[in-house]
Amino acid sequence: MDAFQELGIERKLVVSSEEVREAFRAAGKDRHPDAGGCPDDFARLREASERLSEPSRRLVHWLETGGIEGTMRGSVSSALMEWFGEIGPLLQEADALIRERGRASTALARAMLEGRVQSLRESLEALQDRLEVAEGERVERFPEVEQGRADGWELARELAFLGKWRAQVRERYAALW
Amino acid sequence: MREVIVGIDLGTTNSAVGVVESGFPILLANEDGRRVMPSAVAYADDGSPAAVGERALRLRGVQPVVTSVKRLMGRRPGEVGDYPLPLETDASGGLRVAGRSPEEVSGEILRELKRVAEWRLGAPVTKAVITVPAYFHDAQRAATKRAGEEAGLEVVRIVNEPTAAALAYGLDKLGDKARVAVYDLGGGTFDLSVLEMQDGVFQVLSTRGDTRLGGDDLDRALAGWCAERAGVDPDDPRLLAEAERVKRVLSERDEAVFRVPFLGDGGSAEVPVSREDFERLARPFVERTIRCCRQAMEDAGTTPGELDAVVLVGGSTRIPAVRRAVAECFGREPDLSQHPDEAVALGAAIQAGVLSGALRQMVLLDVTPLSLGVETFGGLMNVLIPRNTTIPCKAGEMFTNAAAGQRSMRIRVLQGEREMARDNWQLGEFEVAFEPAEKGRARVGVQFRIDENGILEVLARDVDTGRDTVVEIRSAAVDVDDEQVEQMVSESVEHAFEDMAERVFTEARLKAEELLPAVDQVLAQGGDLVSTEEAAAIRGSVAEVRGAMEAGEAKRLKAAVQALDQATEGVAARIVERAMEEALSRRLGE
Numbered sequence: 001m002d003a004f005q006e007l008g009i010e011r012k013l014v015v016s017s018e019e020v021r022e023a024f025r026a027a028g029k030d031r032h033p034d035a036g037g038c039p040d041d042f043a044r045l046r047e048a049s050e051r052l053s054e055p056s057r058r059l060v061h062w063l064e065t066g067g068i069e070g071t072m073r074g075s076v077s078s079a080l081m082e083w084f085g086e087i088g089p090l091l092q093e094a095d096a097l098i099r100e101r102g103r104a105s106t107a108l109a110r111a112m113l114e115g116r117v118q119s120l121r122e123s124l125e126a127l128q129d130r131l132e133v134a135e136g137e138r139v140e141r142f143p144e145v146e147q148g149r150a151d152g153w154e155l156a157r158e159l160a161f162l163g164k165w166r167a168q169v170r171e172r173y174a175a176l177w
Numbered sequence: 178m179r180e181v182i183v184g185i186d187l188g189t190t191n192s193a194v195g196v197v198e199s200g201f202p203i204l205l206a207n208e209d210g211r212r213v214m215p216s217a218v219a220y221a222d223d224g225s226p227a228a229v230g231e232r233a234l235r236l237r238g239v240q241p242v243v244t245s246v247k248r249l250m251g252r253r254p255g256e257v258g259d260y261p262l263p264l265e266t267d268a269s270g271g272l273r274v275a276g277r278s279p280e281e282v283s284g285e286i287l288r289e290l291k292r293v294a295e296w297r298l299g300a301p302v303t304k305a306v307i308t309v310p311a312y313f314h315d316a317q318r319a320a321t322k323r324a325g326e327e328a329g330l331e332v333v334r335i336v337n338e339p340t341a342a343a344l345a346y347g348l349d350k351l352g353d354k355a356r357v358a359v360y361d362l363g364g365g366t367f368d369l370s371v372l373e374m375q376d377g378v379f380q381v382l383s384t385r386g387d388t389r390l391g392g393d394d395l396d397r398a399l400a401g402w403c404a405e406r407a408g409v410d411p412d413d414p415r416l417l418a419e420a421e422r423v424k425r426v427l428s429e430r431d432e433a434v435f436r437v438p439f440l441g442d443g444g445s446a447e448v449p450v451s452r453e454d455f456e457r458l459a460r461p462f463v464e465r466t467i468r469c470c471r472q473a474m475e476d477a478g479t480t481p482g483e484l485d486a487v488v489l490v491g492g493s494t495r496i497p498a499v500r501r502a503v504a505e506c507f508g509r510e511p512d513l514s515q516h517p518d519e520a521v522a523l524g525a526a527i528q529a530g531v532l533s534g535a536l537r538q539m540v541l542l543d544v545t546p547l548s549l550g551v552e553t554f555g556g557l558m559n560v561l562i563p564r565n566t567t568i569p570c571k572a573g574e575m576f577t578n579a580a581a582g583q584r585s586m587r588i589r590v591l592q593g594e595r596e597m598a599r600d601n602w603q604l605g606e607f608e609v610a611f612e613p614a615e616k617g618r619a620r621v622g623v624q625f626r627i628d629e630n631g632i633l634e635v636l637a638r639d640v641d642t643g644r645d646t647v648v649e650i651r652s653a654a655v656d657v658d659d660e661q662v663e664q665m666v667s668e669s670v671e672h673a674f675e676d677m678a679e680r681v682f683t684e685a686r687l688k689a690e691e692l693l694p695a696v697d698q699v700l701a702q703g704g705d706l707v708s709t710e711e712a713a714a715i716r717g718s719v720a721e722v723r724g725a726m727e728a729g730e731a732k733r734l735k736a737a738v739q740a741l742d743q744a745t746e747g748v749a750a751r752i753v754e755r756a757m758e759e760a761l762s763r764r765l766g767e
Contacts, residue, residue: 017478025378025542032540033629034532039569046567105688106742108695111749118760174475177468 002065006048013062013142017053024049055139056159063152070153072160080158083134087165090127094120094172101176117176124173131166135159182304182333182533183294184525186341187283187321189247189391190364190492192216193522194290194305196298197530202345202523205297213518214293217244218285220275229289237418241275245393246286248365249279250324251317253652258389259397261414280320284327291328305330306529308521310366311337312386312546314592315604316652318632333532335630338363339370340381340543341524342490346515347374348527351539355485356382358473360503360511361521362466363491365391369470371477371484380542383476383565385469390462392493396420398458399450403435405736407446413437416446427452428495456498463502470506476565486512490520542567545627552589552598561625564594571626573638578611578619585610588623590633590650605650607635623648682731685738689722692741699748706755707748718744 004011007023024045031037031045051061063070097113097120104110138159144150184202186193193213195204204212209231218226219233219242227233233242241262249257254266265273272279287307294302307330309321318335325332339359346357354375361368368386372379400420404411419437426433427450435448474480487507493499494517503511516523530536545568550560561572576586586609593601611619622638624645635648696719700712707715718741725734 021373021380022375025373025375025380028380028542029376029378029538029540032542033569035538035540042569043571046570049567104691106692106695106745107749108699108742108745108752109691111752112695112698114753114756115759118756122760122763170475174472177471 001044001048003048003051003061004065006045007052009052011062011065013059013146015052015058020049020052054163055135055142056156056163059142059145059152059156059159063156068152070156072153072157074153074157076154076158076161080161083131083161083165086127087168090123091168091172094124094176098172098175121173121176124169124176128166128169128173131162131169135162135166138162179534180304181298181300181302182306182529183291183302184306184308184341184522184527184529185287185290186308186338186522186525187247187286187324188216188363188518188521189245189366189393190216191518192286192290193519194294195522195526195529196294197526197533197535200536202348202526202530204519204522204526205294207293208296213522214286214289215244216247216286217242218246218282219243220277224276226285229285238415243275243277243282245365246274246279246282248389248393249274250283251314251320252279261417280324280327283321283324287325287328287330291330303329303331304333304529304533306334306336306525306532307332308336308338308341308525310361310363310386310388311339311368311370311384312366312388313631314388314547314602315631315633317388318630322630322632334528335632336525336528336541337368337370337381337384337543337546337631338366338521338524339368339384339490340372340379340541341522341528342488342515342520343370343372343374343379344524344527344539344541345520346486346488346512347379350374351377356479356483357512358470358484358487358507360466360470360487360489360494361491362489362493362499363391364493365389365393367391367466367469367491369466369473371473371479377537377539378542379539380567381544381565382479383473384544384546385473385476386546387465387469390465391491392421392424394462395424395455395459395493395496398462399424399435399455402454402458403446403448403450405739406448407444409440409444409446410442413440415440419446423450424455424496427455428497452497459496459498463499466499467502467506470503481507481509484509488512488515490515490517492517543629543631544568545570545631547592547602548594549604549625549627549633550591550601552591556598557596558591558593558598558601562627566627568631569626569628571624573622573624576609576621576623577617578614579616581616582613583611583616583619584613590625590635604633605652607648607650609637609648678731681735682729685731685734686726688738688742689726689734692738692745693719693722696741696745699745699752706751711744711747715741715744715748 007027009023027045029035031041033039033042052058097116101113138155141150141155145152145155184195191213193204195202206212214230215234217230217233219228219236219240221227227240228236236242249272252272254272262274267273291302305325307321307325309318321335322332339361342359342361356373359370366388367390370384371382373382396417400416401411404416415437419435423433423435431452433450435450438445487503489511500511531539544565546564548560548564549562550558553559561574562570587606588609589606590604591598591601592604595601609621620640622640624636626634628634635650636645637648638645696715721737722741725737
């Protein structure tokens with residue numbers, strides 16, 4: 001399945017999520033079962049939209065449909081390795097505090113955790129920002145990949161890690177509101 | 178002659194029915210001219226339904242009147258929490274109130290709406306679109322469909338309430354492109370959906386909610402607070418009704434008097450309530466809604482600044498504190514253009530019109546609100562369809578035999594976001610049958626499909642023949658054996674006094690054990706955190722708590738702990754404020 005074809009957009013790596021959404025809506029208007037579309041058609045459309053909405057998945061799909069050999073199992077740059085040691089402990093600390101706050105049943109007990117909650121949220125937010133920057137740097141290299149001047153698969157692997165970490169950090173951040 | 182499909186908002190507190198007439202959605206009023214009807218059913222002594230709606234409410238105190246039955250729909254015994262009437266469990270493990278299943282009671286409400294629609298239209302009505310909270314899980318949606326069938330209606334679509342409200346909001350703006358949030362706070366449920374609308378297509382980007390959060394909770398909190406002040410039993414149903422009245426008054430005025438004369442034991446209650454008092458009680462509930470709002474925006478990958486509007490629907494959005502919280506969270510004044518009690522029904526009517534052909538094509542790209550998955554090794558949940566996936570959607574999973582010759586495998590299906598299977602809502606179980614084979618050689622493909630109603634269908638595909646068969650999912654409650662049913666039945670009947678007292682004491686003691694050390698710490702710190710008067714009051718409260726614990730008196734301990742909790746509220750607020758200020762100054766110092 002070629003997601004670009006399904007959505008009727010040009011085959012390129014640099015495309016905004018808004019463009020993908022608009023294409024999904026325009027196509028969905030005719031292909032949704034309510035509009036008389038066939039359910040399998042709509043399922044393909046939906047899957048195509050999911051493949052292209054997110055930069056890392058879009059990259060993988062572009063590489064796969066472009067016949068560029070590679071795999072999601074493999075090395076990542078040493079710059080990325082440093083993140084491993086940082087993310088784990090922070091997530092654990094956040095989980096412990098979330099559990100503690102969940103157990104607190106009185107206003108005072110909750111209040112006394114607030115200092116730690118605030119500083120942990122700051123750490124998570126700062127980490128989230130840095131992860132976003134790291135992701136952004138790699139997305140900026142999409143034109144290079146299109147021109148064959150960069151290793152698309154290594155980039156895809158790195159984006160996958162960064163995305164997973166960002167989701168994990170975001171989840172804890174949201175739970176600490 | 179095009180067939181008529183009506184749209185119905187089956188709300189916790191109020192219900193309404195509408196239809197598209199000459200291209201416009203309208204609500205159909207009953208003989209009293211009311212477009213909106215209370216969701217109440219009164220039963221006669223012989224158990225037959227005596228009245229529905231306004232007339233049923235008037236019979237409160239005289240006959241058993243069931244209200245807020247939506248809170249029971251699709252729920253299992255033990256899942257309900259506080260409810261004004263006694264609940265029973267039937268032989269198959271289902272809930273019953275006033276001797277009826279929740280579907281039957283809802284069916285009475287729907288039957289009345291059907292009658293009104295037929296009377297107004299002068300024609301039979303057999304098909305309907307019915308709305309549900311976006312966060313309703315599979316069983317709650319299926320129960321709503323069954324309620325429709327009870328009333329003689331074919332439910333052609335189940336629509337999410339915020340999406341319906343978005344339809345009503347967007348009907349006159351179809352040419353524009355807009356991204357909106359719909360904040361829907363009703364009597365029993367809360368939803369927030371983020372949608373993008375363009376050219377007649379309404380796409381839900383994310384949705385979050387709480388099916389146990391609404392105006393009813395505010396009524397209960399207020400009734401409890403007033404009961405305490407008046408020194409009367411908080412469980413008298415008249416207190417709830419009066420709390421609701423006072424709550425409404427406080428949306429218009431700054432103060433009110435909570436008044437219930439002639440209570441059971443010769444007592445009466447007369448308590449002045451200020452808007453400030455009520456807002457303090459309401460704060461934790463409102464905060465929960467705001468947390469959902471932030472989560473929904475996170476999921477949608479949007480910020481308040483990127484929204485064009487935040488639309489309020491649901492009766493509880495009339496409360497000033499709610500409007501203020503929404504304005505603060507979203508950084509803009511909420512859009513009040515939609516009638517809080519009518520918008521959802523109008524939206525249902527619009528969707529009904531689209532499906533019947535009475536309206537031009539509009540397409541709803543809605544989503545499933547909860548992640549769907551199965552339980553795997555180690556008691557974990559393996560997500561097959563993540564939340565906020567556009568529906569209809571499907572996902573497949575291959576199951577293989579774990580041991581040679583294994584004939585079947587039991588798969589447990591779950592909905593929710595937690596990592597451990599047991600922390601999620603159990604949708605049900607099904608069996609997968611294997612041909613006898615070596616370990617890992619027998620394979621059955623199972624397809625999980627969530628339809629346009631957000632309801633799950635499971636198909637098992639025989640890998641060899643390629644044939645699909647619909648798999649029946651057994652609800653977790655049905656498998657319960659007799660002994661457990663008996664236990665559930667006896668648990669759902671009012672506890673013996675001693676059991677209740679022990680439970681109250683234990684709960685209060687746990688709270689005290691959390692609170693007392695915290696209080697000691699705070700008093701020891703001193704400084705300007707606690708005023709001298711406050712410290713004296715707190716110390717007095719602490720002494721009472723300790724005294725009640727030693728005496729082993731349950732009610733006294735509960736009251737004492739509550740008093741201490743309240744006495745330390747000011748300090749708690751100051752601690753939080755200080756922590757936030759420090760965080761802010763750290764941020765500015767950067």
